[in-house]
Amino acid sequence: MAEIVKLQSVSHLRKTMDDYFVRLKDATETGSKKIAWCTSVGPAELLYSMGFEVYFPENHGAMLGAAKVADNYIPIAVAQGYSPDICSYLTSDVGAFLANETPLQKSGLASVPKPDVLVYNTNQCGEVQDWFEYYAKHFDVPIFGIITPLKINELTETIISGVAKQIEELVPELEKISGIKFDLDKFKETTRLSHDGCVLWRQVLETAQNLPAPINFFDSAIHMGPIVVMRGTKYAVDYYKILLAELEDRIKNNIAAVPTEQIRIYWDGMPLWYKLSSMAKLFSGLDTCVVASTYCNSWVFDDLDPENPFYSAGLAYCKLFIVRSDEEKQKVLEKLMDDFSIDGIIYHDSKTCARNSNNRFGLPVRLQESTNIPYLEINGDLNDSRCFSEEQSIIAIETFIDQLKSRKQ
Amino acid sequence: MYKVGIDLGSSYTKGVLVDSSNQIIDYHLVKTGFDFNRSSKRIIDKFSENFKIDLPIYTCGYGREKLEVESVSNSEIMALAEAVYHLYNKKCSVIDIGGQDTKYIKINEIGKVDKFRMNRKCAAGTGSFLEEIAFRLDVSATEFNSFAEQATETIKINSFCTVFAVSEIVGMIKNGLTMPNIVLGIYNSILDRSFELANIDDSLILTGGIPDYHPIILKLIQKKIPNAVSPEKSQFMAAYGSVLLNTKRVN
Ligand code: SF4
Numbered sequence: 094m095a096e097i098v099k100l101q102s103v104s105h106l107r108k109t110m111d112d113y114f115v116r117l118k119d120a121t122e123t124g125s126k127k128i129a130w131c132t133s134v135g136p137a138e139l140l141y142s143m144g145f146e147v148y149f150p151e152n153h154g155a156m157l158g159a160a161k162v163a164d165n166y167i168p169i170a171v172a173q174g175y176s177p178d179i180c181s182y183l184t185s186d187v188g189a190f191l192a193n194e195t196p197l198q199k200s201g202l203a204s205v206p207k208p209d210v211l212v213y214n215t216n217q218c219g220e221v222q223d224w225f226e227y228y229a230k231h232f233d234v235p236i237f238g239i240i241t242p243l244k245i246n247e248l249t250e251t252i253i254s255g256v257a258k259q260i261e262e263l264v265p266e267l268e269k270i271s272g273i274k275f276d277l278d279k280f281k282e283t284t285r286l287s288h289d290g291c292v293l294w295r296q297v298l299e300t301a302q303n304l305p306a307p308i309n310f311f312d313s314a315i316h317m318g319p320i321v322v323m324r325g326t327k328y329a330v331d332y333y334k335i336l337l338a339e340l341e342d343r344i345k346n347n348i349a350a351v352p353t354e355q356i357r358i359y360w361d362g363m364p365l366w367y368k369l370s371s372m373a374k375l376f377s378g379l380d381t382c383v384v385a386s387t388y389c390n391s392w393v394f395d396d397l398d399p400e401n402p403f404y405s406a407g408l409a410y411c412k413l414f415i416v417r418s419d420e421e422k423q424k425v426l427e428k429l430m431d432d433f434s435i436d437g438i439i440y441h442d443s444k445t446c447a448r449n450s451n452n453r454f455g456l457p458v459r460l461q462e463s464t465n466i467p468y469l470e471i472n473g474d475l476n477d478s479r480c481f482s483e484e485q486s487i488i489a490i491e492t493f494i495d496q497l498k499s500r501k502q
Numbered sequence: 503m504y505k506v507g508i509d510l511g512s513s514y515t516k517g518v519l520v521d522s523s524n525q526i527i528d529y530h531l532v533k534t535g536f537d538f539n540r541s542s543k544r545i546i547d548k549f550s551e552n553f554k555i556d557l558p559i560y561t562c563g564y565g566r567e568k569l570e571v572e573s574v575s576n577s578e579i580m581a582l583a584e585a586v587y588h589l590y591n592k593k594c595s596v597i598d599i600g601g602q603d604t605k606y607i608k609i610n611e612i613g614k615v616d617k618f619r620m621n622r623k624c625a626a627g628t629g630s631f632l633e634e635i636a637f638r639l640d641v642s643a644t645e646f647n648s649f650a651e652q653a654t655e656t657i658k659i660n661s662f663c664t665v666f667a668v669s670e671i672v673g674m675i676k677n678g679l680t681m682p683n684i685v686l687g688i689y690n691s692i693l694d695r696s697f698e699l700a701n702i703d704d705s706l707i708l709t710g711g712i713p714d715y716h717p718i719i720l721k722l723i724q725k726k727i728p729n730a731v732s733p734e735k736s737q738f739m740a741a742y743g744s745v746l747l748n749t750k751r752v753n
Pocket residue numbers: 151180181182183217218219220221445446447448449475
C-alpha cells in the first residue's frame with residue numbers, strides 16, 4: 094500500500110501562507126499599504142523594500158489548479174477570446190476573475206487584492222505581459238515590464254547590466270505610486286533576506302540528496318509557496334529554518350518521504366496541480382521517490398548580493414534556468430543527475446506552458462546520451478486537466494519504473 | 503496444467519493458453535466492452551472447456567488491476583518485450599499498433615527494455631483511427647486492406663483528428679479521387695505517426711491488432727525497413743509475454 098509520510102511543518106506552512114493573505118487583506122481594506130502585483134520571478138525584493146504588499150497571480154493560478162477548479166474557469170476566459178492553448182494559469186485566473194470567484198475568499202478576501210501597480214519580468218515567458226496587461230486595463234493602473242532576453246547562452250555583462258538597469262529605472266515610478274522614498278539600505282535588507290531565504294530553500298531541497306530522501310517533489314511543490322511569494326521578507330527565512338530542521342531531523346532518524354524508496358526520479362516541467370496527491374501516491378506505491386525537479390530546484394537566487402542589490406538582481410534573474418539556452422540547461426541537469434543520484438527522468442510536456450516543457454528541442458535525447466539515464470515523456474498540463482490522459486500516463490509511468498528497476502537488477 | 507495470459511485492451515481482450523513448456527496452444531479473443539471481469543471470464547471459461555487451468559492468471563493491459571479472479575498483473579510493454587525477445591532472441595525495435603495506442607519499444611541484446619514511447623494522447627495513428635474511418639465509410643477491414651492493394655498512388659491525409667480526417671476524405675471522394683488511393687493514404691498516415699515515435703536503426707518487429715487484420719501495413723513498412731517482420735497472431739504477444747515474465751520469475 095502506498096505510504097506517504099506527512100511533514101510536521103505543514104501546519105507552519107499553512108500559518109505562514111495564511112498570515113501572508115491576511116496582510117494582503119489588511120492592506121486592501123485599510124489602504125495602509127499599496128499593493129503591487131508581481132510575476133513569480135519579478136523584482137519582489139525591490140517592491141517589498143518600497144513598502145508594497147506583493148501579490149502573485151501565478152500563485153493564485155496554482156491555487157486554482159490545486160483546488161481542482163481551474164477547469165471551471167478556463168472556458169470562461171476562452172469565451173472571452175483567450176485561446177485554450179495559452180498559459181492555463183492565465184486562462185484559469187482570468188476566468189475566475191470574470192466569475193468573481195477566488196480561493197482567497199477562504200482567507201477572508203472578497204476578491205483578488207486590487208493592484209496599485211503591476212510589475213512583470215519576461216524572463217520566465219511572454220504570457221505574463223499579456224496577462225498583466227489585462228488587469229492593468231481593467232483596473233486602470235500603471236504597469237511596468239522588465240524585458241529579459243530569452244534562451245541566454247553566455248551570461249554577458251551587457252545582458253546582466255541591461256536587466257539591472259531596467260530594475261533600477263523602476264524606482265522613480267514606484268516612488269510615485271507608493272509615496273515612499275526609495276531607501277537603499279532597505280533594499281539591501283530585502284535583498285539579504287531574499288538571498289538567505291533562497292539559501293535555506295536550496296538546503297531544504299538538497300536534503301533530498303540523502304538516500305533515502307526525506308522530502309519529495311510533491312511536498313516541495315507545496316512548500317515552495319513562501320519562497321515564491323515572500324522572497325525578500327523574514328517570513329520566508331523563518332519558515333525555511335523550521336522546514337530544514339525537520340528534514341535534518343528526518344535524515345538523522347532515517348525517515349524517508351517514501352519508506353520503500355528504490356528508484357529516484359527527476360521531474361522536469363510543471364506539476365500537474367490537479368493530480369498532485371494522486372501522483373504522490375502513485376510513485377510511492379511504485380517504491381519511487383521524485384527527489385528533485387526543475388520546477389523547485391531552479392528556484393534558487395543565491396547570487397543576490399546585499400552589497401550590490403541592483404546588479405546582483407540582474408544577475409540572479411538572468412541566470413535562472415528557464416531563461417537559459419538548452420546547452421546551459423543541459424549542464425545544470427547533468428549536475429543535478431549526479432548530485433541527487435537520479436535513476437530516471439520524467440519530462441512533463443505541459444500543453445500550455447512551452448517555457449517549462451524542456452523536452453521540445455531534443456534535450457531528452459542529448460541528456461540521455463551524455464548521462465545514460467533513461468527518460469520518459471508524458472503529456473499533460475499544469476492546470477487544464479482536459480489535456481491529461483491519466484490512464485495512459487499511469488501505464489507509461491508504471492512501465493518506466495519497471496524498466497528502471499530491471500536495469501538495477 | 504496450463505497457464506493463461508490475458509491482455510485487457512481498451513477494445514479487445516486477448517487470451518492465450520500456454521503449456522508447461524511455454525508453448526501457446528490456444529488463442530481466444532473477445533470484445534472488452536465495459537466489464538473487464540466479464541471479458542476475461544469468457545476467455546477463462548473457453549479455455550477451461552478442454553483444459554485444466556492453473557491459477558493465478560497472468561494479466562496486462564488497461565483493466566489488469568480490476569480483476570476478481572486471482573491474478574498477477576504486469577506492465578503491457580514489459581510483457582510485449584518479453585514475448586518478442588523470447589521469439590526472436592535479439593536486439594530489436596518493436597512497433598505495436600493497438601486499439602488506442604501505438605507503442606515503440608527498444609529491446610537490447612539481453613532482452614531488457616532500453617526505451618519505450620507511446621503515442622501522444624489522441625487516437626491519431628492507432629487502430630481506433632482506422633476503425634472509425636472504416637466505420638464512417640462503411641467498409642470492412644478486409645475490404646480496406648484489398649482497396650489499398652489496388653492503389654496506384656498514395657494521397658496524403660493531413661488531419662490528425664479522426665473526425666476531421668473523415669471530412670477530408672469525403673472531400674477527396676467528391677473531387678474524384680479513388681478509394682484505393684485514399685485508403686493507401688490512410689495506412690500511410692498511420693505509419694507516419696508510428697515512425698514519429700523513433701528513428702529505427704535495427705531490426706523491426708511489428709505487433710498489435712492492426713498487422714493481424716491489415717497485413718498491408720507490414721508490406722508498407724517493409725518498403726522502408728526491408729527486414730521488418732510480424733509474428734503470427736501478433737495481437738496476442740502481450741498476453742503471451744505476461745505468462746513468460748512470470749514463468750521466468752519463478753524459475
Ligand atoms: S512560465 Fe508557463 S505557467 Fe508560468 S506564466 Fe509563463 S506560460 Fe504560464
